[in-house]
Amino acid sequence: MTDVLIVGAGPVGLTMAAELARYGVAVRLIDRSPHPTETSKALVVWSRTLELMDRMGCTEAFLAAGLQARGASIRSGGTVLGSPRFEDIASPYNFALMIPQRDTERLLAAQLHALGVEVEREVELASFAGSDGHVEARLRHPDGLEEVILTPWLIGCDGAHSTVRHGLGVAFRGSAQGDDWLLADVRLEGPGTPPPDEIATYLHRDGPFVVFPIPGGRARVVATRGPTDLAHPRPDPTLDDVQALVGQRASGFRVSDPVWLTNFRINERKVDAYRHGRVFLAGDAAHIHSPAGGQGMNTGMQDAINLAWKLALVVRGEAAAVLLDSYSPERSAVGDMVLRNAERLTDMATLSHPAAQTARNLALRFLLGLHAVRDRMATQMSEIEIAYAGSPLSIGPGAGARWDPEHDAGSPPGAGGAPRFLLYAADAERGSALAARFPTLLDPTPRTPPDASALFVVRPDGYVGLSAIGSAWDEADRYLQSIAKADG
Structure with missing residues (x-):
């Protein structure tokens, strides 16, 4: 008997399955890919996600595998405009944990395995249809055989091109940003290399250049490459392309030993509702946005944690199904906030008019000189201030806030x-x-x-x-x- 069918075994689906299994719910987790993510992809696990992982029992494994970034810097030319630090974040985890997504998935899969659940790979959701009492799902196996199952609940954690979302026929409203972006996982060396425990952003007239530290002595480089030409897509960047951008926008350090070079575009989209009867959406299936601030994977994993305890209580017969009505308003409001913040950060970093760039840099240098502003920026990135004040589950003064x-x-x-x-x-x-x-x-x-x-x-x-x-x-x-x- 399957209480819940979860589609998509990325960080969000793995978190969802592990939480439900921990609560004694019978889950199946399917993914059409033959293997887990092999690249670094999402890199940052923030303070609030680590706090919530304490309940899952896997925080220590993540800390052992990750690198603790203690702060960030924002630079323009040879000038440091500001250096927000993370030490004052009011959390036991007052840092950004830098860990490649392949390791995040590996550790979550190990947690799930310990709970007796395995990912069913090369199994695809072909179609589904809901009724008042269950969802009928048709699964396609790698040998071409099809299986029809009945499950009380279906959860789509299957990413930006979600089969579940398409099956529901719901709109994914938003737009694509106009620039191509470069991504490179490389080694850095030489004078001017940013500290290995710092996220460094270089603002430049041609666009931003950002360096994220990665465990093992590597770094993620992200930079704009200019407007997208859909008729003539850019080829994947070369190491020489990355080095040229370092010389133009950063401080002249050397890059070497690439393991991943690619282009990407920023999309900012979101569904209006995360629940449709017995079907739920979570993570990139419900919301995608700029990687600015590193909030995407964290927001999705917190979607999963929010839904899992509610669904577990309902499946176990310990709470009324009305409890599930709180999932969409709570997490949709968070999704709106994350979209707004990421869009503002991206717009600020990609200003193109010279006068606007000058005004931005002057404002940043002044504001980031204020301790309160630096603390506010770090706290917002950590996600410890996420709250559910408008939720039907929040009653009384201060209700909906994180419990310290x-x-x-x-x-x-x-x-x-x-x-x-x-x-x-x-x-x-x-x-x-x-x-x-x-x-x-x-x-x-x-x-x-x-x-x-x-x-x-x-x-x-x-x-x-x-x-x-x-x-x-x-x-x-x-x-x-x-x-x-x-x-x-």
């Missing part, structure tokens, strides 16, 4: 087993009584709140669901009842 991991003294809530809400209340006796009323939703052990006069119900994904002042036991009861009550 420091309140748990190193013991992350919901670290294993079934997904459970956590109660933070000073009256442990009444808290235990409330937990006894909702044993399938609420952890049996109340926690001490950071403020003795407050009561909090924290979601399994570490966000505040209910926030109340004083003796708010009736509010807490109604809140949990709204999630647990029978449909209809």
Whole structure:
């Protein structure tokens, strides 16, 4: 019996499958590719994603495989306009973890294997049709044989060209940016090489040039190459092309030993809704955007974590299906925000008018000289400020905000087993009584709140669901009842 069929075994699909399997949900994860990603692709795992990985139990493996970038620099010519640092990010993981996507997939697949689930490769979703009680999916195997399965839930984690999204017939609204971009994974050496724990952006009149450190002494170089000519596509870049851009836009260091040279275009697109009945979209199947800020993979993995605990509670019969109605509004709002921020960063970096470039550089030099601005930039990139204030699951002042991991003294809530809400209340006796009323939703052990006069119900994904002042036991009861009550 398959409770959930997941299409696409990239980082988002692997995260989704691992979380659902951890909660005891029977999953199948299929992917039409014969092998995992072999290139570096998405490179950055940010602070909030690492915090959420604590619940999955795989953070340590990622830290061992990755490189911790401690800051960034923004330069123009020989001038450093500013150097945002990550050390002051209010997270146990106050850095950007640089790790190639092939390693991210390898580690997530190992986590999934430990839970008894394997990726079914060269298995393609040929078609699907939904009804009130299930989804009928037709799968095509590598030998050409077709299999028809019934599954209560289908999740499309199958990327920008998603078969699931196309099958739903939903619009993927947005546009393509007008420039070609170069990507090169190379070694850097010589004078002017940026520090190996820094993301370095060079602003130039012809366009930006960005260097991302990669474990193993390599670096990712990304730069604009000029307007796209769809009638005459550019050939893949050569090492000489990359070296020429270094000489023009950066500080003259040498590049060598390329392992990946390619061109790409930036697309910025998003669906209006992430849920359509018994079918869900997550990651690039729902939203794609500029790589500026390195938010794409993180946003998709957080889509998966958001949906997984809700779907697990519903599949296990421990919450009403109405709980799933919160997934699309919560994550769609985050997707809108990430799109806006990435678009602004890209537009700022690709200004072409000389006067606008001069004004931008002067403004950046002033603003990045302010500690508060540097901290704000680092915090935004880390994603620790993502919140669900407008969610139907957020009740009370400050509800929807991330629950500070420091309140748990190193013991992350919901670290294993079934997904459970956590109660933070000073009256442990009444808290235990409330937990006894909702044993399938609420952890049996109340926690001490950071403020003795407050009561909090924290979601399994570490966000505040209910926030109340004083003796708010009736509010807490109604809140949990709204999630647990029978449909209809």
